[in-house]
Amino acid sequence: MQRHALGLILFALLFVPATAYADDDNYGSAQALGWVAIGVGTAANVLFMGFNAIKKLPMLKVGMGNETPRTMFAMYKPMLNFHIMLNSVGFFAGMSHGFILLRGLDSISLSLAIVMTASMISGIILRIASGRNLKFFGRLVHGQLVFSILLVALVVLHVSIMS
DSSP states (O other), X not given: OXXXXXXXXXXXXXXXXXXXXXXXXXXXXXXXXXXXXXXXXXXXXXXXXXXXXXXXXXXXXXXTOSHHHHXXXXXXXXXXXXXXXXXXXXXXXXXXXXXXXXXXXXXXXXXXXXXXXXXXHHHHHHHHOOSHHHHHHHHHHHTOHHHHHHHHHHHHHHHHHHO
């Protein structure tokens, strides 16, 4: 049931670009989509990485009793779904931003689109793959700190060059 609801939400996100074209000022709308992508992506990743960091604290595992780790374990699946949903919104908003402003494409913007797509694909593989090797590949690519730093650096470069 949850997969169908998540699929329905992701399908609905495909219509987000239509709201940008409803306005006469495509540049302002495209720029707004870019800021939506940055804000939503930042929120999704900071919250999920913070949750994982708190979950791994030894004080929660040893010193505070058994209830806290059980609660954290029970919250992992909803947090993961929230992470996936927000990053999907950010991905579609960012790609829509790029497609609307395609005439201004430069190497940093193209690199950013490639890294975003690779991150999204590896996350999808990690989420839906059932084979052990595919799961390992998804974890290897999606969980790389260098990959995350590259994404953040490209976003910062993109914003600083384009503004």
